[in-house]
Amino acid sequence: MSIDAAAGGTTHQARSESAESTGGSGTTQGPLEQFTYDDGIVRMFAFATVLWALVAFLVGLLIALQLAFPQLNLGLEYTSFGRLRPLHTNAAIFAFAGNAIFAAVYYSTQRLCKARMFSDTLSRLHFWGWQFIIVCAALTLPLGFTQAKEYAELEWPIDILIAIVWVGFFGVNFFGTLVRRRERHMYVALWFYIATIVTVAMLHVFNSLVIPMGLFKSYPIYAGVQDALIQWWYGHNAVAFFLTTPFLGLMYYFLPKAAERPVFSYRLSIIHFWSLVFIYIWAGPHHLHYTALASWASTLGMLFSVMLWMPSWGGMINGLLTLRGAWHKVTQDPVLKFFVVGVTFYGMSTFEGPMLSVKLVNSLSHYTDWTIAHVHAGALGWNGFMAFGMIYWLLPRLFQTQLWSKKLAEWHFWIGTIGILLYILSMYAAGITQGLMWRAFDAQGNLAFPDFVETVTKLFPFYLIRATGGGLFLLGGLLCMLNFVMTWANRPKTYEQEVHSAPPLRPVAVAADADAQTPHSRLHANTKFGHEGDKFLQGTWHRRLEGKPIKFMIWVLIAVAIGGLVEAVPMFLVRSNVPTIASVQPYTPLELAGRDIYIAEGCYNCHSQMIRPIFAEVKRYGDYSKPGEFVYDHPFQWGSRRIGPDLAREGMSNPNALWHYNHFRNPRDVNEDSVMPAYPWLLSDEIDWSKIEQRVQTMAMLGVPYGDMVEPGVAEEDARLQATAIAAEIANAGGPPIDEIREKKVIALIAYIKRLGVDLTKTPPEGATAHAE
Numbered sequence: 001m002s003i004d005a006a007a008g009g010t011t012h013q014a015r016s017e018s019a020e021s022t023g024g025s026g027t028t029q030g031p032l033e034q035f036t037y038d039d040g041i042v043r044m045f046a047f048a049t050v051l052w053a054l055v056a057f058l059v060g061l062l063i064a065l066q067l068a069f070p071q072l073n074l075g076l077e078y079t080s081f082g083r084l085r086p087l088h089t090n091a092a093i094f095a096f097a098g099n100a101i102f103a104a105v106y107y108s109t110q111r112l113c114k115a116r117m118f119s120d121t122l123s124r125l126h127f128w129g130w131q132f133i134i135v136c137a138a139l140t141l142p143l144g145f146t147q148a149k150e151y152a153e154l155e156w157p158i159d160i161l162i163a164i165v166w167v168g169f170f171g172v173n174f175f176g177t178l179v180r181r182r183e184r185h186m187y188v189a190l191w192f193y194i195a196t197i198v199t200v201a202m203l204h205v206f207n208s209l210v211i212p213m214g215l216f217k218s219y220p221i222y223a224g225v226q227d228a229l230i231q232w233w234y235g236h237n238a239v240a241f242f243l244t245t246p247f248l249g250l251m252y253y254f255l256p257k258a259a260e261r262p263v264f265s266y267r268l269s270i271i272h273f274w275s276l277v278f279i280y281i282w283a284g285p286h287h288l289h290y291t292a293l294a295s296w297a298s299t300l301g302m303l304f305s306v307m308l309w310m311p312s313w314g315g316m317i318n319g320l321l322t323l324r325g326a327w328h329k330v331t332q333d334p335v336l337k338f339f340v341v342g343v344t345f346y347g348m349s350t351f352e353g354p355m356l357s358v359k360l361v362n363s364l365s366h367y368t369d370w371t372i373a374h375v376h377a378g379a380l381g382w383n384g385f386m387a388f389g390m391i392y393w394l395l396p397r398l399f400q401t402q403l404w405s406k407k408l409a410e411w412h413f414w415i416g417t418i419g420i421l422l423y424i425l426s427m428y429a430a431g432i433t434q435g436l437m438w439r440a441f442d443a444q445g446n447l448a449f450p451d452f453v454e455t456v457t458k459l460f461p462f463y464l465i466r467a468t469g470g471g472l473f474l475l476g477g478l479l480c481m482l483n484f485v486m487t488w489a490n491r492p493k494t495y496e497q498e499v500h501s502a503p504p505l506r507p508v509a510v511a512a513d514a515d516a517q518t519p520h521s522r523l524h525a526n527t528k529f530g531h532e533g534d535k536f537l538q539g540t541w542h543r544r545l546e547g548k549p550i551k552f553m554i555w556v557l558i559a560v561a562i563g564g565l566v567e568a569v570p571m572f573l574v575r576s577n578v579p580t581i582a583s584v585q586p587y588t589p590l591e592l593a594g595r596d597i598y599i600a601e602g603c604y605n606c607h608s609q610m611i612r613p614i615f616a617e618v619k620r621y622g623d624y625s626k627p628g629e630f631v632y633d634h635p636f637q638w639g640s641r642r643i644g645p646d647l648a649r650e651g652m653s654n655p656n657a658l659w660h661y662n663h664f665r666n667p668r669d670v671n672e673d674s675v676m677p678a679y680p681w682l683l684s685d686e687i688d689w690s691k692i693e694q695r696v697q698t699m700a701m702l703g704v705p706y707g708d709m710v711e712p713g714v715a716e717e718d719a720r721l722q723a724t725a726i727a728a729e730i731a732n733a734g735g736p737p738i739d740e741i742r743e744k745k746v747i748a749l750i751a752y753i754k755r756l757g758v759d760l761t762k763t764p765p766e767g768a769t770a771h772a773e
Contacts, residue, residue: 003170033182036449037110039495043101043121043398046391048131050481052095053387055138057474059088064470066677067643068463070667073677078142080677082602086153087141091649092379093151095134097243100387102126102170104250105193107394109177112187112253114502118176122169129165133158144600145216149231150633151238152207156218159208171197178310178549182502186546192249194553199241199560206564207234213698221702224630225292225578228638229285229571233564236284241560245276247386251319251343253388255392258335262323266609268314270542275311277556279304280426282563286357290612291638292627294577297567298359304359304563307665312350319343333410339714340416340625345381349374367608367642369459373424380420380473388412388480395487399533399765400495404486419472426465432640433458439616447619452645453673508667581628584765586704587755590719594752596695597745599637601679609637609756610646622649623760632704646678649757657726658733660750661741682746687723692716723747726754 009543066072068083073080095596104122110116117123117512136158146153154162174197178186207230210218221232256263263269284299285293320343323330330336352374358363365371392409396402403409418580436456440448449455489703545552598604611617613624625648630636654660659670669675696715709715720742727742729748741747 002287015096020282024202032503034117034324034499034501035114036499037498038117038120038123039107039398041117041120042103042107042394044127045106045483046394046398048127049096049099049103049274049391049483050385050477052091052099052134053384053477054474054481056088056091056096057470057477058089059084060466061470061474063088064467066462067675068467069300070675070677075678075680077601077679077681080601080679082605082677083144085602085605086146086150087138089151090137090141090153093136093238093242094137096496097247097379097383097387098130099189099197100383100390101242101246101250102130103394104246104254104390105174108189108249108253109174109193112183112190113177113181114183114500115177115181118173118180121548122173122176126165126169126173129161129169130693133161136161140216142437143216144602146208146602147218147220148599148602148604148637149207149220149646150235150640152204152231152234155207155216156210156212156763157215159204159210162204163208164700166197167201171201174290175549176551181549183506184505184547185543186552188263188266189249189272189551191273191546191552191556192245192252194363195550195560196241196246196249198553198557199237199245199277199281202557202560202564203234203237203241207231211698211701213694219634219698221700222634224633224636225294225627225703226571227634227636228288228291228293228630229568230295231636232287233284233568236287237281239378239719240280240283240471243383244280247346247383248272248315250275250386251315251346254386254393255319255339255343256257256322258324258333258339258389259323259329261322261324261326264318264324266348268318272311272314272318276308276315278559279308279311281560282567283287283357285309285567286362286627287640288612288638289357289362291610292572292625292630294627297571297577300567301357306354309351309354312353313347316343316347316350319346325528330465330604334406334413335389335393337410338385338392341413342385342389344381344387344428345377345420349378349382352377354461354602363612363614365431365610367640368431368434369427369462369641370435371641373427373431376420376427377424377522380423384420384473385416388416388476391480392596395484399487399491401490401492404483404490408479412476412483415472415479416476419474419476419706420471421471422469424467424469426462430462430466433462438620439614441616442581446615450620452620453671456675457673458645475642560561568770578627578631581626581760583762584629584759585629585762586632586699586706588610588718588722588751589709589715590722590748590751592695592752593687593692594748595637595720595748595749597682598752599635604637604639606639606641606643606676608642608646610638611646611648617646621646622653622757629759632699634699634702634704647753647756651754651756651758652761653757655754655758656733657729657750657754658735660753661735661746663732664746664749673706679746682743682749683741686743687719687745687748690714692719719748720750726751 011597060523062072062079063081063084066084070081077083106117133154137154140155140158141153145155147155152159174193178539180191209221211221212218220227220230250265268513283301285297286305287304291298297300309521323336323340326336330340355361356371356374367392392403419572434455437449437458442448564649586592611624618624661683663670663676664679666678666680667676668678692714693710693712696706697710700710706715709718723742724738726747727738730736731738735741
C-alpha cells in the first residue's frame with residue numbers, strides 16, 4: 001500500500017480541534033471533517049522547477065564553453081565567467097533545486113498531515129516571493145553586485161527578503177500545517193523538512209550579518225580566518241540542509257509511493273535522521289585544510305566528515321531496499337529509473353565527500369576540477385534525478401491526465417544519464433591531472449610544470465567533453481519541459497477536487513502495546529514504517545516525540561547548533577587562533593576600491609589567495625599564508641578553485657603595473673594560451689571617487705584602524721595620489737599617458753593586485769605590535 005493510503009486529505013474550511021498531546025498512536029475516531037488539498041501551489045512550483053532548471057543548465061553550458069573558448073564572453077562585462085558562474089550556482093541550487101523542494105513539501109505535507117496547507121495566501125506569497133528573489137539574483141549578479149561568498153553571493157536587501165520568505169511565509173505555513181494536522185504521527189519525510197527549514201534559517205542569518213555601505217554593497221562583520229570558518233560552516237551545510245535533507249524527505253515519500261512498497265526500515269530512518277542532523281553541521285572546516293585556519297578546526301571537520309559516511313549510506317540503503325519486491329518495475333517505469341539512479345548518486349557522493357575530507361586526499365583534490373565533478377555528481381546526479389523523477393510522478397496526478405509521453409521520459413533518463421557521466425568522468429580526469437601536474441618535480445628538484453598555463457592547456461579536451469555532457473543534460477531538461485507542457489495541454493477543462501474525510505486530532509493516552517491501537521493506526525504504521533514498524537513504534541520516546549512538532553523542532557535546533565558553537569566560539573574568543581602580524585596594515589583607499597572591483601568581477605571564482613604549507617605550492621608561489629595576513633579582509637578571498645594561478649603573493653612576484661594593464665586589456669597579448677577573458681570595460685569605466693570615503697568609513701565601523709583617513713576628503717585625496725603614481729608607472733614603462741588612465745577602474749584593481757602579499761616583507765610601522773597568545 002502507499003504511504004498515505006487511507007489517510008485522506010483536508011477540507012478548505014476544516015481546522016483541527018486539537019494540536020499537541022502527550023503522545024500516543026494514531027488518530028482517535030470522532031466526527032469526520034471534510035477537506036480538499038491545494039494542488040494548485042504544487043503545479044506552480046513544479047513548473048518553476050523545470051523552467052529554472054533550463055536556465056541553470058543553459059548558463060552552466062555557456063560558462064563551461066567559456067573555459068575552452070574565452071571569447072564566448074563576447075567582450076561584455078555582464079557575460080564574463082566571473083559574473084555568470086555565481087548566477088549558474090544560484091540558479092541550480094536555489095531556483096531549480098529550491099522549487100523542486102517546495103513542490104515536494106507542499107504536495108507531501110498536506111497528505112501526511114491530512115491537512116490543507118495552513119494558509120493559501122502564505123503559499124502564494126511564498127511562491128511569488130521566491131521567484132522574485134530568483135529574478136533579483138539574475139539581475140544583480142551579472143551587474144557585479146555580490147558578497148563574494150560561495151552560495152551566499154546575494155547582497156543584503158535580497159538576503160533580508162530571503163529570510164522573510166523562508167521564515168515568514170514558508171516556515172510559518174509549514175509549521176502551521178503541522179499544528180493543524182489530523183494525523184498524530186509525523187512521518188520521516190516531515191522530520192527532514194523540519195530540519196531543513198530550521199537549519200537553513202540559522203545558517204542564512206548568521207552568515208549574512210553585514211554592514212551595508214549602500215543599497216547593493218556591504219561588508220561582512222567577520223574578517224579573514226573567522227569569515228572563512230563562518231562561510232564554510234554555511235557553505236557546506238547549505239549543501240547538507242538545502243540539497244540533502246529536503247531531498248531525503250522527498251526520497252522517503254515519493255520513492256515508496258512510486259514503488260508502492262513500504263519504507264524498508266523505520267529504525268534505520270531514525271538512526272539516519274538524527275546522526276545526519278547532528279554530524280553534518282561539524283563538517284564544514286574540511287573545506288579549509290592546510291589553510292590559515294587553525295589545524296584543530298579543520299581536523300575536527302575531517303573527523304566528523306568521515307563519520308558522516310555511515311548515516312549517509314544508511315539513508316541510501318533504506319531507499320534502495322525499499323524497492324525489494326519491486327525491482328521488476330524499474331525496467332518499465334521511468335520514474336523509478338530516475339529515483340534509483342538519483343539515490344545511487346547520493347551514495348556515491350556521500351562516500352566521496354568523506355574521502356575528499358581526508359587531508360592526504362584533499363591536498364591533491366582541493367582547488368582542482370575533482371571538486372567540480374564531486375559537486376555536480378551531487379547536484380545533477382542526486383538532486384537533479386530525484387527532482388525529475390518526482391516531476392514525472394506528479395504530472396499525471398497534478399493535471400489529472402496521462403503523462404503525454406512515457407517514451408520521452410525514458411529518452412530524458414538515458415540522455416541525462418549519459419550526460420552526467422560524461423561530465424563527471426571528464427572532470428575527475430581533469431582534476432587529477434591538475435593536482436598531479438601542480439605537484440610534479442623533475443629529477444633536479446624543480447617544478448616539472450613551472451608555468452601555470454601548462455596545466456590549463458592540458459585540460460582543453462576534458463573541458464570539451466564536459467561541455468558535451470552538460471549539453472546532453474540540458475537536452476534532457478528540454479524534453480522534460482516538452483512533456484510537462486504537453487501533459488498540461490491535455491488536462492481537463494476543470495480539475496476534479498477530491499473531498500477527503502478524517503477525524504480531528506485529539507489528545508490520547510500512550511498505547512501500552514500494539515493491541516491498544518485502532519485498526520486505522522495499525523494500518524498506517526505498517527504502511528509507513530515497514531514491516532517491523534508496528535511492533536517497534538509503540539511507547540518509544542521517539543514515537544512520542546513524533547507527535548510533538550514544536551518539541552521536535554527544538555531538539556533539531558539543539559542538535560545542529562552544538563557543532564557550530566563548538567567550532568566557532570574558540571575561533572572568536574581565543575586570540576591565538578588568529579595571531580596578528582605587526583607589518584600587516586589596512587588597505588589604502590584606492591586598494592580597497594580595487595578589491596571591490598576584484599570582487600565584483602568574480603575573480604575569486606578562478607583565483608585563490610591561499611598558499612598552503614605544501615612544498616610544491618611554496619616552491620611555485622612563495623611563503624605559505626599566515627592567519628594574520630587576513631585580519632582586514634572583509635570578506636576573505638581564499639577561493640575554492642584554481643583556473644588561474646594563486647594570487648596571494650602576486651604583489652611580490654609580479655609587481656609590474658604595465659604587465660597587469662596589458663593582461664586585463666587582453667590576456668592573450670601576455671600569454672597566448674591563457675583562458676582568462678579580456679576586461680576592456682575596466683580600461684574605459686571610471687572609478688567612482690564619491691564612494692572612496694564611504695568605503696573607508698564603513699570598514700572603520702568594522703574595526704579596521706584607518707585613523708585620520710576617515711576625515712572628510714582625506715581618503716579620496718590619498719586614492720587620487722596613489723592612482724596618479726600607478727598611472728605614471730605604467731606610462732613610464734611605455735603604456736598609455738597618465739591623464740588617459742589614472743581615473744580608470746583598472747588602476748584601482750592594479751593597486752590591489754600589487755598589494756597582495758607585500759606586507760610580510762615590510763618593516764612594521766612605528767608603534768605597531770603583534771600578538772600570538
